[in-house]
Amino acid sequence: MKSLLLTLLFVIVTTLSFSQEVSYGIRGGLNISNLDFDPDPTFSNQHRNGFAFGGFVDYGVTEQFSIQLEVQYSAEGAKADELRADYIQMPIMARFSLGEKFTVGIGPMVSLKSWEEQDVFSTFTFSGVGGVEYMITDELFVDARVHYGLSNILDKDLTNLEAQNTTIQFGFGIRI
Template sequence: MKSIVLTLLFVVTTTLSFSQEVSYGVRAGFNISNLDFTPDATFSNQHRNGFAFGGFVDYGITENFSTYLEIQYSAEGAKADDLRADYLQMPIMARFAIGEKFTLGVGPMVSLKTWKDQDAFSTFTFSGVGGVEYMINDELFIDARVHYGLSNILDEDISGLEAQNTTFQFGFGIKI
């Protein structure tokens, strides 16, 4: 057991020591989200406009590759009050620099439900996230992302109906 812990500690220390750069910052965004139902919903299902905000850390592994971890609050779901889904989310992305200004990222995201009074939604959901970032200067950036739901966000008690959340997010941020 000691050797496993020491090996993991060595790997983490070595990886972080080779890091080119570690940057922190804050980010805010505008969401356009909707629920995709299976089978198709027999009721009106309109998209919801919402917002997202949070903080991030970006670990530079090489000059052109980094890992990105973010904690964000995000208002998602559909327009109807009983179909709104607000989450605390953690996207983890592998990011690849394309030139000096653009970065592409892709990875998984786990979301935790942030309200108690709507029991129809699952507590945890999983999504895939991908996006592009443009650096305006050394600190300011804009980005665009898409989150595609991989799990049913509805609680299993709802008979025969599944829903995945799809969100387009347009954001801006500052590296501190």
């Protein structure tokens, strides 16, 4: 198992070190998120409007393919105070260029709970993320993404409910 992990790490580092272009940047956005409960809760569950901001590194493997690593803060969850979920997230997106202006991306995302007061939420969650980006200029872009929770964000020891976070994110950013 160790040799497999070391081989995979070597391939990733080698690929990224021979990449054609590395770009950095920052992005921010508006979140519209909600929790999908199973079973349906007896309380009101309304969506939450929040925000996200962070930075990224985009490693160009070829002219048509890149891998983008991000770290971002994201305000998600539902509208009720006890259902708000704020995270530090790390999406890793495989990005495919569809011409000079459009790019689509898909990948996994790991999230870390960013507060300690509400113990009902799990510390780590996993999601899938996908989106599209449009370059306005060589540096400025707008994007739209969807994060869909793949793991239960509630601590099973503290509640009998399961919930996944679903977020639609509209963003803007600049490549440096």
